[in-house]
Amino acid sequence: MTTAQRKLLHLFEKPYESITQPRSGGTFVYKLDDEPVVETRVGEAPPTTVVPVRARPDANIRNLGSATSIPRGVAFSIFVKKHRDAAKDLCDAFMRTQGPDDLMEYAARVKDLVNESLFVYALSYTIVRKQELRNIRIPLLPEIFPNQFVPQEELLKTQAVANRMGTSETSPIVLEYGPEFTGTNIKPEHRVSYWREDYGFNSHHWHWHVVFPTGLGGTFDRKGEIFFYMHQQMLARYDMERLSVGLSRVEKLDNWRVVVPDGYFSKLTVNNTGRAWGSRQDDTLLKDVRRADLGIDSLDITDMENWRSRLMTAISQGFITDRNGEKVILSDNVTSGKRGIDILGDLVEADSVLTINGAFYGDIHNMGHVLISLAHDYNNAHREEPGVMFGPSTSARDPVFYRWHKFVDDIFEQYKLTQTPYTVEDLSLPDVIVNRASVIRNNEANTLTTGFSVREFETSRGLDFNSRVSMILRMTHMDSAPFDYHIHVTNNHYGPKEVTVRIFLAPKHNEQGLEMNFMEQRLLWSEMDKFRVTLKPGANHIVRASKDSTITNPNEFTFRDLEARPDTGVEGEEFDFCGCGWPQHLLLPRGKPEGMAYQLFYMLTDFEKDKVDQTEGIRACKNAVSFCGVLDAKFPDSRPMGFPFDRRSPRLLNNTVTSVADLAELDNIMLHDVTITFLNRNVQQ
């Protein structure tokens, strides 16, 4: 019997090909009962698995609303209102189906009617959201859309090899790719391209935006706040990476009237027929956008400037104004209702359903993406596709993505600075003392190493190469040797004590080689892990593997993994937000060949204060909860995200904390140095 997983899985395969094409190396086919069977191509054996798909009168264009308004073969972006409307209509239609077979039939029937990227987005969204599909996993994005990760030129070279292949060849065709990608070292920005163009990072960003969609409705706990926090953390990690390779931290893009110095040429294609993503030359001036063809009738830079000035007014005054002209106070110290950062996050992102006053505060984050992605052809004079900034699966490749998000983050930070600093009570945990903490790798203390690994994908899942052998894409990516945290804690309580362990990493020095004060280093702290431990009374030795991090997602599934996976019940134990989560292989920053000093920050807090009451029947999410939350549940940490670094320096003993070491004076906090050395060799495990 064909598993539900497989029935849905192959809808992700060959997104640009007709639904009737055989999949899974020719062994699987959807058989539409009212459509002619696709003839067997030369040399192909008939498929062994035939999944019948009944006619579905409900799956015709008239019932799809605006879902068909985006042409096939072009870029799809949830940053554009018109595209979001299309996505909403398709997601709603999918969500109305009942059970995997119903969804499979319905989706198979609409697949060839809608934009390919929209289809994969809406199907992923539905699988993530639908209760009864909780055990279905989504395959890795690089296998669905290899062209969004690897230049078409490279992919087509393998096509040429396949074309030349004799009938007796059986060994797969391997394409090696990375880590030297789109630019040269002439531009300093190129030094971090291995990171910006990482497949796992870009997959994560796509998945995050599937899990937290803009403007599709639905209830999401602290969605605005997590929008702020996840992107802030991306920036912290980007800056750690920049310092590792000798670049200064990223500068916000807040002057939209001067040229953008760094261009970007992705070498990627929007579809599998050679339509290139737009590119941006160095020193390009942003222009008012007139792209009715993409659903952007008119977007002026002055619109953006107005929105920014209104947002800054709200932050400075401490309240925003809703549609009725009433004040909505912005404060993170609330006992009920939304925190200020959550309101602001929804407003800035901007989610048209959640925003308090979209007409007044606008759509600044989304429209920034659009404005930048169309700088090269703002009025469609050249019929160019948008640049990679247009969509979340590709935007983080472009250096300007970080400059844009630094601007967005700066709005949030301006707000965060208005909040009262944390008190000693907020920060301390009486009678729990962290005596010592360290990280151990191969029995070495506090020296971590990074290097490269390779990962293989089957590109023939995404593109039809008309090849009888597998087309393997072997991607080189950053990686690090795994390590363990060791924390020695004394619990002076009489009984056991539940605590939350919070671990952060930051560079010890700034680009000038100076140690940083609390306020400067504040924005560089990257969350590494956050987990609950029950301390027994007396001395405790906590050991935690780096692979168990609650920000990362070690389980990425290839098509082959999922084909081989046995069917599990709806309540199968291994449910998690598959795909969403920081890539495990980017857990550590690169460091330097000669070693680079970082600081690890450990903080233990009272789980009684941290915990969040969940509705009945919700399980914790194993993976990546810090960045991705828990589906249909509340975010499982009551503290403001980024705690304790999201606010100004606190005061301890009537002294303002000047450096993080001052904060580490608290018994429940520990700070230690660690050296990260980049080995520039394969560190595959």
Added chain:
Amino acid sequence: MSTIQRDILYLFELPFEDITARRAHGSFAYNLKDRPVVENRLGESPPTTVVQVPARPDAAANRLGKATIVPRGSVFSTFIDEHREAAKDLSDAFMRTTDAKDLMEFAAQVKDLVNESLFIYSLSFTILRKKELRHVRLPSMVEVFPTRFVPNEELLQTQVVANRMGASETSPIVIEHGPDFSSTDIKPEHRVSYWREDYGLNSHHWHWHLVYPIGFGEFRDRKGELFFYMHQQMLARYDMERLSVGISRVEKLNNWRVAIPDGYFSKLTVNNTGRTWGTRQDDTFMKDLRRADIGLDNIDISHLETWNTRLMEAINKGFMINRSDESVTLSDDVTSGKRGIEILADTVEADFFDSVNYEYYGNIHNMGHVFLAFVHDYNNAHKEEAGVMAATSTAMRDPVFYRWHKYIDDLFQQYKITQPPYTVEQLSLSDVIVNRASVIRDGMTNSLTTGFSTRDFETSRGIDFNSRVPIILRLTHMDHSPFEYHLQVTNRHTGPKQVTVRIFLAPKHNEQGLEMSFMEQRLLWAEMDKFLVTLKSGENHVVRSSKDSTVTIQNEFTFRDLETRPDTGAEIGDFNFCGCGWPQHLLLPRGKSEGMTFQFFFMLTDYEKDKVEQPQGTTSTCANAVSFCGIMDSKYPDSRPMGFPFDRKSPRLLNENVKTVADLAQLDNVMLQDVTITFMNRNMQQ
């Protein structure tokens, strides 16, 4: 098809595929003794023709000089010194082969060692140059490099169709392309894209530069002058086209310190694996070039400015300075040696061997192309390929090509203005009177029509689609209804008189709707035809078909044309410069839907004065496109300065300056006729 034609023809097929890949729909293969034979693919029957290619130690990479220096899969540009040197080394190696078989074997062995475009360039060059290959024709560039003419996206869509095809399909796959191409009407420049992106126009430009290569050190009669004239004529025709669609004549690009308003995104790829040509955004600044990666020395805009200053100084002073610091006088009225325009053009183009002083006057025309080709990534920060301006087969697609060449032409025109106007003696032809002249189309007088036609190419000759059915590329292009010139001429000589008939076309009005002075209209006259007629004494009725024009070629050969071509001997009279020549389908400007007034200018001159003595043994006459392409190994067959009589200032007739062309037409041997060209916007296929 002769064996030689066949064995060489297939070297042009699938340029990006291995030499051992099968060609001619799988029926033909080169069998290299030292290379494994490519196995049969599924569903293919074995080839019926296998040509044995012996090992050639002389074809090793280390014996090819600089030929391997241009990486495979990237842009090859004859505007770049190092690429020209590579082309010269490869062409020299090909030229050293002793006969067709020798060339085929040598070329087959080196094919996979050198850049694909360079290979096609050098092989084409050799076929044109080698006497024993005079009957071998080149296939159309559209079939060799379809990616130069059609966006990769459209080609790859066919790949998808081919991949999906069942085993029993036999009907060809057809890709329709054109005529609305790379941009939208938001930019006025888009209105002429159907013309700039015409396949025939771009093929012509490639062939022209193949026939007149830069820096190969080979003698070509009046090469510099023809460089000036052919490009000037392209501009005249471009401006006619612009006026037809309601935009102003092209402006020269002579300020290199301000942004270039019009960008260009070709949507084309450099090779078959999706590497796109560089693009240029609107409002891009030229930048000092730092592209050592493609063999360019650092070069600054100030270099261009310095060269421009020196060239203008030479033009204004009337002489250039050679390497020995001697003056070289510039004058078109010479009885021996090179005309001034020739010296100037060799220096401007610039040809390293023919330039008067390459170090001093620089390399302005070529480097302008290179500068413009790399504005989007002047320092290789983004690993981008060159823009289309880098290659002769693609440069004419880009609006900036015309702005650059308008600047180049302006240098030549500054010089031409210094020359003494033609005299009555030079312009007139005594005792020959043109009484009447007209053009007739379908029985209609002086009313011509334009529209569109389509032409089929087999794109699977250039790209391996792994398809068992042919993949047809159907290009829509401008076309017109053919017509005839009718001239009523009285010859008052007692005997027959040989005359040269010169026919030009220009718009009657400028963009403001005003009739133009001689000097304004001067640069718009497009040569339509030039032919020799022997007038009998008394009345003559000269009839000439538009299809016989000496600026055009009728068409290009497809692979299929050449495969089915009957065997002909090496010295068969139909040899010509296949491929070089203005495309016949662009002979007329588009005109307007409501009709647009043009003027035909007919002039008869004395063949005794025009004719050129050809060296002994020159047997091959070129049937096509002699005005733009000359005759191989022969002298250019018209002694007049190219562009005569419009290449100089207004002449004086009867002590009056000629104010308009109508004044010039007062001469008995000249006739002017208004004609209306109407754009029908429909298929004109005959």
